[in-house]
Amino acid sequence: MNELFRRLRYLLHRRRFDGELADDLAFHREMAARESGMPLGNALQLREQARDAWGWTWIDRFAQDLRYAARMLRKSPGFTLVAVLMLAIGIGVNVAAFGFFDLVFLRPLNVRDPATLLRFHRRAPRNYAFALPYPEMAFFREHSRTLSAVLALNTGKLAVEGEEKQIDANFVTANFFSELGATPRLGRLLDPARDAAPDAAPVVVLDQGFWQRHFGADPLVAGRTIRLNGKPATVIGVAGGEFSGLSLNQPALWAPLTQQPYFATGSRLLADFADNSVRMWGRLQPGLAPQAAEEELRSLAAELRKQHPAEVWEKESLPSDPAGYAKSAMIGNRSGTGSESQNELYPVFAMVASLGLLILAVACGNLGSLLLARGVAREREIAIRIAVGAGKSRLIRQLFTESLLLALLGSLAGLAVGWAVLRSLMVLSDVPAWLNTAPDWRVALFALGAGCASAILFGLTPAMQAARQRHRATAVRQVLVGAQVAASCVLLIVAGLLGRALNHALSSNPGFAYQQVIAIDPGLAQHGYSPARAKVYMDTLQERLRALPGVESVAMALSAPLGRRSEIAGVDVDGRVFRVQINRVDPPFFQTMKVPLLRGRNLVRGETHATVVSESFARAAWPGEDPLGKKSLVGEDDTVVGVAGSARLVKLEDSDSVEVYLPITTADLPSSSVLVRAAGAPEDLVRPVASTAKAVDPNTFPEVQLMKSGFRQKLRSAESSALAVSALGFVADLLACLGIVGVVAYAVSQRTREIGIRMALGARPAHILAVVLRQFSGPVAAGLLAGVGGAAALSGLLRRQLYGVSNLDPAAYAGAIGVFALTVVGAALWPARRALRVDPMRALRHE
Amino acid sequence: MQTIPKTEMPSGALVLLILRVLRSGALHGYAIAQRIHVLSSEVLHVEEGSLYPALQKILLKGWVTADWGISETNRKVRFYRLTPAGRKQLEAERSEYDRVNEAIQSVLRTA
Numbered sequence: 001m002n003e004l005f006r007r008l009r010y011l012l013h014r015r016r017f018d019g020e021l022a023d024d025l026a027f028h029r030e031m032a033a034r035e036s037g038m039p040l041g042n043a044l045q046l047r048e049q050a051r052d053a054w055g056w057t058w059i060d061r062f063a064q065d066l067r068y069a070a071r072m073l074r075k076s077p078g079f080t081l082v083a084v085l086m087l088a089i090g091i092g093v094n095v096a097a098f099g100f101f102d103l104v105f106l107r108p109l110n111v112r113d114p115a116t117l118l119r120f121h122r123r124a125p126r127n128y129a130f131a132l133p134y135p136e137m138a139f140f141r142e143h144s145r146t147l148s149a150v151l152a153l154n155t156g157k158l159a160v161e162g163e164e165k166q167i168d169a170n171f172v173t174a175n176f177f178s179e180l181g182a183t184p185r186l187g188r189l190l191d192p193a194r195d196a197a198p199d200a201a202p203v204v205v206l207d208q209g210f211w212q213r214h215f216g217a218d219p220l221v222a223g224r225t226i227r228l229n230g231k232p233a234t235v236i237g238v239a240g241g242e243f244s245g246l247s248l249n250q251p252a253l254w255a256p257l258t259q260q261p262y263f264a265t266g267s268r269l270l271a272d273f274a275d276n277s278v279r280m281w282g283r284l285q286p287g288l289a290p291q292a293a294e295e296e297l298r299s300l301a302a303e304l305r306k307q308h309p310a311e312v313w314e315k316e317s318l319p320s321d322p323a324g325y326a327k328s329a330m331i332g333n334r335s336g337t338g339s340e341s342q343n344e345l346y347p348v349f350a351m352v353a354s355l356g357l358l359i360l361a362v363a364c365g366n367l368g369s370l371l372l373a374r375g376v377a378r379e380r381e382i383a384i385r386i387a388v389g390a391g392k393s394r395l396i397r398q399l400f401t402e403s404l405l406l407a408l409l410g411s412l413a414g415l416a417v418g419w420a421v422l423r424s425l426m427v428l429s430d431v432p433a434w435l436n437t438a439p440d441w442r443v444a445l446f447a448l449g450a451g452c453a454s455a456i457l458f459g460l461t462p463a464m465q466a467a468r469q470r471h472r473a474t475a476v477r478q479v480l481v482g483a484q485v486a487a488s489c490v491l492l493i494v495a496g497l498l499g500r501a502l503n504h505a506l507s508s509n510p511g512f513a514y515q516q517v518i519a520i521d522p523g524l525a526q527h528g529y530s531p532a533r534a535k536v537y538m539d540t541l542q543e544r545l546r547a548l549p550g551v552e553s554v555a556m557a558l559s560a561p562l563g564r565r566s567e568i569a570g571v572d573v574d575g576r577v578f579r580v581q582i583n584r585v586d587p588p589f590f591q592t593m594k595v596p597l598l599r600g601r602n603l604v605r606g607e608t609h610a611t612v613v614s615e616s617f618a619r620a621a622w623p624g625e626d627p628l629g630k631k632s633l634v635g636e637d638d639t640v641v642g643v644a645g646s647a648r649l650v651k652l653e654d655s656d657s658v659e660v661y662l663p664i665t666t667a668d669l670p671s672s673s674v675l676v677r678a679a680g681a682p683e684d685l686v687r688p689v690a691s692t693a694k695a696v697d698p699n700t701f702p703e704v705q706l707m708k709s710g711f712r713q714k715l716r717s718a719e720s721s722a723l724a725v726s727a728l729g730f731v732a733d734l735l736a737c738l739g740i741v742g743v744v745a746y747a748v749s750q751r752t753r754e755i756g757i758r759m760a761l762g763a764r765p766a767h768i769l770a771v772v773l774r775q776f777s778g779p780v781a782a783g784l785l786a787g788v789g790g791a792a793a794l795s796g797l798l799r800r801q802l803y804g805v806s807n808l809d810p811a812a813y814a815g816a817i818g819v820f821a822l823t824v825v826g827a828a829l830w831p832a833r834r835a836l837r838v839d840p841m842r843a844l845r846h847e
Numbered sequence: 848m849q850t851i852p853k854t855e856m857p858s859g860a861l862v863l864l865i866l867r868v869l870r871s872g873a874l875h876g877y878a879i880a881q882r883i884h885v886l887s888s889e890v891l892h893v894e895e896g897s898l899y900p901a902l903q904k905i906l907l908k909g910w911v912t913a914d915w916g917i918s919e920t921n922r923k924v925r926f927y928r929l930t931p932a933g934r935k936q937l938e939a940e941r942s943e944y945d946r947v948n949e950a951i952q953s954v955l956r957t958a
Contacts, residue, residue, distance in 0.1 A: 006907050010907070020913070027922060050900045053901075
């Protein structure tokens, strides 16, 4: 039995041991009285001293403090409610932000054994791709010894009767469901033994959402035959709603990867070494490190390169990422040349976290001044406690325990607020249902930590001041007001910037005219079109489209503007890296998209080694020089023949993005889109355009979309973030105003006597107001300055999301400061009016 | 008239003395104080304020145990008994004390 154990025994049986000790002492005193006739000392105090040796006194004191604190909070429900509300708002916003971070980066997905699941991508010194060609994946699957299973997924679109748009279908390996430990909601899931062979009967597994939407949650759906792209397939079951499917885009159904060519007539996906479109995961053999698998795949790739030197890259490696997190599911199929683009999520998270902390700071500022005011109101009580012998440290501990209890309540409330906020954001942005927003232990710990940190920061100072019986709390109060002003100023300015950016995106010219354009994606590559066949198809389609009445011009582009597909190259100019959006287009493209050619000439059909660059690219690459005739920095040895106006066709929001146009080649045609400019309203043209495209090859399922709706979709996220930050900004502003109202009202009530005397001596109302408000004008001005500076620094993170609006946009700053100044003046004047109504006689008689 | 030392005995020394008087058999708290008082020719006077905290500490360390017994006044009280661990501790503290004491003596003698 060691000492710690005995100590714990004393804690658990405290009452019994205490009784024994009391008995010992009583006996001792009896004996002593018998001998010398006088009992000595205070029995209770002696007992407490002896008990100190057990080391548990602090628990008793803490329990005592806690009970007392609870009683005090119950006694002033108004104060408690406001304080908990402040904390709930401040902590809640941060809990929501952290909850999202947790969801994306920290929380394992709901799959079997997420720790051993790896996602692989291709990497070579000059290229990268986050998806592999099917045959390469199949080669790895066949030869890998470090991976116990290989999973793969290919996304596609299928036409289904009764749905206006094509539905999303994920083609997966037959082991996909069993490896991820999924259970069916209905029927069965894919089975490697039955569904893996290319000649197996065509089957699909429905997503729960699609099953409810399209089939009215028909319980007998398993066994039914449906037609996809006109081909019959049997529904074998429905996957549970909690199944993540390792993809953030929830598909309507899953089908075996080997049956992709059955649905997409002519598809060469299973044989094509050039088609980077299959995402690959591996299940690590027990006890192995990811490096072992990477090493093995690298040597397998080198072996495969001997057979396919053109398609497998030189020095190709297969780096892995942990796949058990939502972060990994967000990656998609990106590919490109040069170095990989940085993860764009981190700056956004940094921004959100900073904004959240600002809200917390404002809320805590209010909490601090509340506690401070309360400390002053409790002066009498504290004076009595000191008089009866309470030590300073004991008193501070007592007051601090109260803040801690407050923090605990605030944390709980904050957890609830945060969960509600996150939940509603998730519902609004229609993310898949399997992303579980319920707070886990990390989020709970975070809420508790945030609560305790706020209690320590903002409970300790007032507690010290109250315990020291110091009355000069003004300095602390002024600092709090300044900090609140600064924080809410930053939030309002950022909200103003986002609003301006949105407005700018809606009203200004993005450098091209999208309103009257219709984009057609025939999806030829999916149907295995060779470049030569694609050329015939494209020529026929364009000719027929030009013949349609109301069509002004027709063009082709590999990456349709505002579309999903984009090609990016990182270009290094004097140490500054530019992300160049590369597009491959035909000559009528510029006219169709109304991108002006500023200098030089247009591309000529069939030419190679020529390129048109955007003005922004020319300015960045060759500042002050004539770009015409220069060697382009992107292609092999392309010469710049023309300069086009800057037009952010793909990344609308990123003012840094620059464009380079290369002539479209026959090899690009299977993946290209056709763009149609209407002379009049484009809506009337959609139907004839769609039927024309379908008629060229009835086996294809062309996707026809108004570019306008693509534009609106792109702006949706900007809209919601502007809305969210504005909401935050106004909450912060409101909190700051509430704080100022409280502080000014308190100052007025403290100085009633002084104001009374001043009025009796004939001071004018303006003078009285100046006296009351003077002590706050300094901190407000300082806070305003700090806020503007902070916003200028912080908004640098946002620079590339602002649709070309500068992050120092004066209108946004002026607007935000204007709103802020108005509300603050209102908040200060409203309670200050009370000073004017002070009756000198009553004020002087007071006390 | 003798002067009772009011200054606190170093707690280490008190622990040593308690362990020592318990070596010859179990005693209750008051008897411990008395025994020390008597054995020190009434020089050392152990106050309750230091005796009981020291006893609690020794109990926690496991050097003594407390059992119920009947006092000479026929009252149910706790008797403190030395454990084997306490005996070992006593030896260790005693030799340590001797060593230090000798060292101090030699300094006092020669300096």
